Amino acid sequence: MKKQIALLLILWVLLIPFSSLAGDLNIRGIVLSKSDGSPLVGATVVIKGTTNGVVVDAKGNFTLSASSGEIIIVSYLGFESQSITLKDESPLRVELSELQGQLNEIVITALGINKEKKSLGYAVQKVRPEAISAVPETNLINSLAGKIAGVNVTNSQGSMGSSRIVIRGETSISGNNQPLFVVDGVPVDNSQLTTSDASRDFANAISDINSENIESISVLKGPNAAALYGSRAASGVILIKTKTGRGQKRLGISVYSKTTFESILELPEYQNRYGQGSGGTFSYVDGKGGGINDGVDESWGPKMDGRLIPQFFSNGVPVPFVAHPNNVRDFFETGRTLDNGVAVKGSDEKFDYRFSYNNSNQTGILPNTELKKNSFSVNSSYKILPNLELSTGINYVNTSSDNLPGTFGRRATSTMLQFAWFGRQVDINQLKNYRDANGNLINWNNSYYSNLYFIANENTVSQRRDRLIGNVNLNYKFLNDFTANFRVGNDYYNDRRKIRIAYGTNGTPFGSYQEIGYTVNERNIELTLNYKKKITDDISVDILGGGNLLSNYYEENNQKAPRLAVKDVYTLANSRDPLLSSNYYSRQKKNSLFASGQIGFRGYAYLNLTARNDWSSTLPEGNNSYFYPSANASIIVTQLLGIESNALSFLKVRGGWSKVGKDASPYQLLDTYPFNAPFGSNPLLTVTDASLNSSLRPETTTSSEIGVEVGLFNNRVQLDLNYYNTNSKDQILNVDVSPATGYNSKLLNAGKISNKGFEAQLTFSPVKIPNGLTWEVAANFSLNRSKVLELDKDGLLTAYRIANSGVQVLAAIGKPYGTLFGTAFKRNDNGDILVKANGLPEANSTNQFFGSFQPDWIGGITNSFTYKNFNLSFLIDAKIGGSLYSGTNSTATYTGVLAETLRGRDEENGGLPYYYSGNVKTGLPVQLPSHAASAPNNEVVYHDGIIFEGVKQDGTANTTILPAQTYWKSFRNIAESSVYDASFVKFREISIGYNLPKQWVEVIGAQSVNVALVGRDLWILHKNVPHIDPETAYNTGNGQGLESLQLPSTRSYGFSVNLNF
DSSP, rough: OHHHHHHHHHHHHHHGGSOOOOOOOEEEEEEETTTOOOOOOTTTETTSSSSSSEOOOTTTTEEEEOOTTTTEEEEEETTOEEEEEOOOOEEEEEOBBBBBSOOOOOOOGGGGOOEGGGGSSSSSEEOHHHHSSOOOSSSSSGGGOOOOOOOEEOOOOTSOOOOOEEEEEEOSSSSOOEEEEEEEEEEOOOOOOOOOTTTTTOOOGGGOOOSGGEEEEEEESSHHHHHOOGGTTTTTTEEEEEETTTOOOOOOOEEEEEEEEEEOOOOOOOOOOOBBTTTTTTTTSSSSSSSSTTTTTBBBBOSSSSOOOOOOTTOOOOOEEOOOOOTTGOOOOOEEEEEEEEEEEOOOOSSSEEEEEEEEEOSSSSSTEEEEEEEEEEEEEEEETTTTEEEEEEEEEEESOOOOOBOTTOOOTOSSSHHHHOOOTGGGGGGGSSSOSOOOOOOOOOOSSOOOOHHHHHHHHEEEEEEEEEEEEEEETTTTTTEEOOOOOOOOEEEEEEEETTTBBBTTTTTTEEEEEEEEEEEEEEEEEEEEESSSEEEEEEEEEEEEEEEEEEEEEEEESBBBBBTTTTTTTTTSSSSEEEEEEEEEEEEEEEEEEEEEETTTEEEEEEEEEEEEEEEEESSSSSOOOOOOOOEHHHHHHHHSSEEEEEEEEEEEEEEEEEEOOOSOOOOOOOOOEEETTTTOOOOOOEEETOOOEEEEEEEEEEEEEEEEEEEEEEEEEEEEEEEEESOEEEEEEEEGTTTTTTEEEEOOEEEEEEEEEEEEEEETTTTTTTEEEEEEEEEEEEEESSSTSSSSEEEEEEEEEEEEEEEEEOOOOOOEEEEOOOTTSSSSSSBOOTTTBBBSSSSSEEEEESEEEEEEEEEEEEEEEEEEEEEEEEEEOEEEEHHHHHHHTTTTTTTGGTTTTGGTTEEEEEGGGGTTTTSOOOSSSTTTOOOOOOOEEEEEEEEEEEEEETTBBBBOOOHHHHHHHGGGHHHGGGGGEEEEEEEEOOEEEEEHHHHHGGGGTOOOEEEEEEEEEEEEESSSSSOOOOOSSSSSSSSSSSEEOOOEEEEEEEEEEEEEO
């Protein structure tokens, strides 16, 4: 295709001198991309109805002789053509819009093969580069949220954390369900590599890729589309093609600068009436029980009405006990990201190149947090011979941080854990200087926590990752119809982390120091031979065969000094105890042969067949070879039946079936005997907890799909509908067994899971005025229904635990994948909650299901407007349905800091009056008729009573009163009270851009300059879960639907400048 385009351009140049160019106007102009203002080198400008025309130069400029009243047509591959009627010699500025979702566009498919979209029998969606890079995002995955039907993206812990992406639901019960990422033909790693020791949400590895270097992204959604990639493609493939220098006839320089600021989007709503303590009392002495409830880290203390009470900063002097409503918000800072880069590119007939350097410097919303990235990339190609081309690509990325944000619920490092217990009277500014004049630590509570600023500045986790992704590609064309391609690709990185816990940390008084190192490497060697020919006027064939040799290794080394010998000296040698050490090393090899064939008939009927066989080193000899085929077909009905019209521009039906295998992780066949610390002078070997399986078989996923593509009204309205049915069996599971067997778990092939779903992609242009306002809309909708059909052949297993935090996340037979399971209220046949005689709700004796974390449906809608030099684009997306357990709500309700825990605390907040007979609090409270009433024997009267809404065993309404503190604390024992509907609608992103006028741009010698205001995650338009952002994840694994004291989500806003020279 590229060769044909080049030949066409050469023919234009050769024909121009012989064309009649006589005219009374000498037209000058420039042709630019409307989205980013860059010159469209090689665009053609032709006088309508003639062969007279020109090709624009390297700066996008053209000159053409024509007559007044004639019409010129400006066109460029992949962009909408534009017709202009000539009136005078005024300079023309022509801005072409990229074709949106054209039904006959060229897309990148498996193994980087370019195919016409109309010929495919499966769903492939292409994402434009400006849709990814226009609004800055440090993690590439987040840029895809809401833009692709069937793609579910979840951001876990803020802009420096990880993100999870799943296409068409989970196909593996316990394995990796994220898609394979392929960059310039090289499969790359997307692991998160995290340990609980670090208490950090490390970004997954694909975040190393800079969006400014991306030319296109193609999403292969199902096994059918990705069958040629083998076992790792069962969950789909995301193909990334990076920018090159092709088409840049002279030296071209691109410069960009983006600045964004980050602030809190969602924080819990706190109550500001009652402070630290219990039972309404508090007085500080030492913060660990020396005073009245001063070791308590809850907010069930006195009313914050200015009464005088000694506090942590007052040196025993009573001072006003008042609320500090913003004490949590004031701890956080405004984050800032500076993203700058430059690219140099050029080409001639034989050689093209592109070099880029990108620098990103980010500070987080937590004090003393940062993340820096430096990336260098070079893409080049050289025609050794007219039919022999060598191309290379190298991308080096350095990611470093002196301290990443603390996450999860570890006391030594977590921020939001402490804020869930934080006294509402605490002035955060009093904690900034966390040592007194004698060097002693200052804190509001010394029973459980260390000062938050001490944690932020001294309990740090640093990271340095150096990554090199490279490929060498040799392409040889011979005998007109054959193309041989040889590629070697490698992805290597090492990741080093240092975890410091300082002397004096609460719970770790001697501190600790830990070093963790990871090394990951994968090499792919691939050879393909392609035959492509139009055999007759009616029939065309495209046949490919090849092989792949994959080799990878993974290494982890972990050493820890559990207690430091000398304060503030962070080395492994500075340990008063023996070092705790572990290491893991694995290797894997996989050899593959594959083939594909396409037969086309008259350009409207296509049949595609693929086959692949893998030989994996991780499976036993009898099962290590597995074969999987696929077949798909498409028919363009409008062309077949000759029914194309202005109303029905395009109609295509497609369908396909595929089978894909998935092997095991390394070393899952034979039981091993790991070394432990020596017993005296003798080595000590132990038995592993898991009984492995020497007869493992590969997991198998079969999928079928049907779809239809429709173009209406000259393709101004385009609709793509798809239905799929995917079934995975022989799941490799590590299931729990009785300890009496000598093991805790056993590895086996078991389990079958089904996913069925529907996807819709709609694009249309409500307004399209030539040289005026253009309004384009792109919407997507998808739903997925999963069901666990089987867990073992004998039917002994009913559920498999995926994760656990407050509730269990299960794969349970007959239920959707990822169903939440935990303690629940006991109810009668009418659904009423049963209340015990003491007034507390009764827990069900058996745990219950609370729905799956999977949403009922997801969707997004993007509106794009252009008018002259202005452009506006914004995205709103939604996830509706699904269940979420919130650790923040569970914990902060128990501690009395949330706003709803005000209910019932006093008369003003609906509390009921009561007393204890004889002032004996072990008895049941007795309700009084009014707050003015006295107890019969002058007992103490309380005003914080609440009656739990429920019924007694006999079905009558509960009337037993409870103190507010007891009432609110009772919910923590019943997980159901903290399970919510995870639905949300977000204003995801917005970009407002302006292309500076040519006369301004020429002053600085530039081709184009674009400035833009950008924003991301600006508002949550709707949600059902209180206090937190429901778009949260525990990590990138399968244990979703769990929120565990997450960092607050953020909004970002800023500006960008793009210059092209």
